[in-house]
Amino acid sequence: MKITNFAVKNYQFTLIIFLLVAVVGVLTLFTMPRSEDPTTHPPQYIITVIYPGTSPKDMEEQVVKPIENKIYGLENIEKILTTVEDGVAVIQPKFKYGVDVDNKYQEISTEINALKNSELPKDIYLIKTEKVSSSDVKILQVALVSDNASGKLLRDKADILKTRLEKITNLKDVKYFGMPEQEIRIDMQLDKLAQLKIPLNVVIGSLQSEAADIPGGSINLDSKIFNVKTSGKFKTVDDVANTVIYNANGKIIYLKDVADVSYKDAIADHITRLNGHRCVLVTAGMKDNVNIASVQKEFLPVLDEFSKSLPENIRLVKNFDQANMVSERLGHLGFDFGLAIVLVIITLLPLGFRASLIVMISIPLSLALGLIAMNLLGYSLNQLSIVGLVVALGLLVDDSIVVVENIERWLREGHSRMDAILKGTQQIGIAVVGCTATLVIAFLPLAFLPDMAGEFIRSLPMAVMTSVLASMIVALTLVPFLGSRMLKTHTHGEGNFFLKHLQRFLTWSYARVMPLAL
Structure with a gap:
């Protein structure tokens, strides 16, 4: 194959490239984003409206319905979930998957700002629009x-x-x-109000008329709670207690004269x-x-x-x-990586230590190249991508093992080292590409899952596919290059001690089993 010929004959270039891959791969491992779960950006938003002192019914009529009507007019809207409580409304619009999240956020913000200047009450305390994110x-x-x-x-x-x-x-x-939280609590003394003949709505009106810039609360009166909407500048408990609630004929009645005003813990x-x-x-x-x-x-x-x-x-x-938790999962990946190295050594003993060393070198370089590709594609290290890398560990050694084994076979047959490297790799090059393509195609459906599920799980198949593709590139370039420098010709065709005894054992086993099978 041309790529193999180029890698072997231009060995200085190949060496520099893969040294660079190793360095960049290590840097990528330590610098690429890490989180427990993949980062997703669903087309969902949260609109929070704070309108102190407003009952749920008034909030729905004056605030929620105008906002919902505007949002329903936007394209690709799927549904709206709204929760309304005393003085607070939370509106959660959800759009069809695939829309531009940032553009839709701008559209919502534009509509909300237009409503604030027209239909919505002027004394709303806060309207806040937020994106929903996995972060x-x-x-x-x-x-x-x-x-x-x-x-x-x-x-x-x-x-x-x-x-x-x-x-x-x-x-x-x-x-x-x-x-x-601590709050200012007003406990009305009904007997004093009755004695002074001051209606309760006068007290509430006096509090509302003060120039406060704090959100309102409520007045507790036996079993009833009255919402109070304030827009004044109360700073301390004394400011509230000294509020004038009645002034007639030179007689001034303060709130503290008809109520106990104190700082207390809010109801938990x-x-x-x-x-x-x-x-x-x-x-x-x-x-x-x-x-x-x-x-x-x-x-x-x-x-x-x-x-x-x-x-x-x-x-x-x-x-x-x-x-x-993220570090623990990466630790598991490191353990699996070490286990893969050990298994490669044991498995390739019949081919010799040099062949085992070549495959051992190819494993971390394939992972490094896969990590670089994932980072360039915008994926992070998370529990799903780590699972994908663990799965890939069992696959990415296949290409290198097949290439090294075939080169060794050519060497045992008496071919020169360069002929064995080039012709041995060329002989199975198409098979290696086909095998890799099959693995990639097997994971493509996961990579193209639609909607939220697809975005969430996509880092797993991408980790497998990038690592497997990286292993193919390494097997067709670096492995032949290393083989041209490390492997040696054989003086006999039976191979080393381990290979000879393995072949004898297999021959003996087949000789015993085949007659029974036939």
Whole structure:
């Protein structure tokens, strides 16, 4: 084959190219993005609307329906899932797979901005549109555990840790939860309101009329809860307590005269425990196309330093670290790689140590070339691509073994080394290409699976196909080149000690079994 002739006769060029492949392959292994799962970008979005003090019915009529109507007018819309609560609406449009995710995001943002200037209420507190991505999954979860620290202290410490983690550029969406937030609570004294003949709606109206810039909350009155929408500038509890709710004939009534105003923990909507102990959980996600091992090296020192600053009654526990799971899977790949090397040595003993060494060299170079191709195609190291590489380990040695064995056969038949290299490789070159093509075709259906399932699993068949194609290139170029430098001619046609005894054993076995079979 021409490619084999070129590789053998221009050995300096071949050597430099494969040394370069080895170096770039090692660099790629350490620098290419790593994550537990493949990065996917489904055509789904989350539109969050915060409109404090609005009931679910009003939110649906004034906010949700106008937004949904606009989104339904966009092309390729599949469905919209909407959740509405007091003062909050979450709208999740999903488009048909295959649309341009970024362009569709711009279309949604344009429609939302147009609505804000026309149909939507002017005093909406927040409208936020976000893309859905597989990187939204948290890669880190730590717990601040304490059975006796106050809720405020745990919240304060969690907030400090959150601030420090947010300074790490490759982390995103750092949050903490598990302790109820503090809120200003207004407990109305009904007897005083009745005595002063002040209607409850006057109190609510007074709070609404103050110039606040904080989201509203609610007023608890026995078994009823009244939504309050504020747009003023309350800064402290005293500001709220000193709100004038009634002023007639020179008589000023403050909120504190008819209600107890205090800072209290909000009603807990969930409780967090770690091994039965009270805790606050701090979580963080990772940005797209980032090496999780590098990110771990950035946040571990932050966690260690923060842990040392905690009081004795609070301890930091690293509950989940996705980087460890990714490293463990890569460790399994390394073990399988070592096992493949050992099996090659044992299997090729009949052909001699030199032939075994050539195949041993071809394995890491095939993997390196496969990794380079995967990185150039935009794939990351994740649990599926690692599985693909493990599967490929059992396939990528085949081409090199077949080529080396045929060259050795030509050498045992008395041909010169150069003739054995060129003619032996040429003799089975088409068969090697055909075998590789068959393997690639077998994995093509997985690579072309449609929709979300296809995007998620695609890194597995791509890892197999790139590695197998790389092994074919190595078998037809590097293996003949190494054979021309390392293999030697044989003085007898029976081969070495192992091959002679293996052939005798096989001959004896067939002689015993064949009469029974016939």
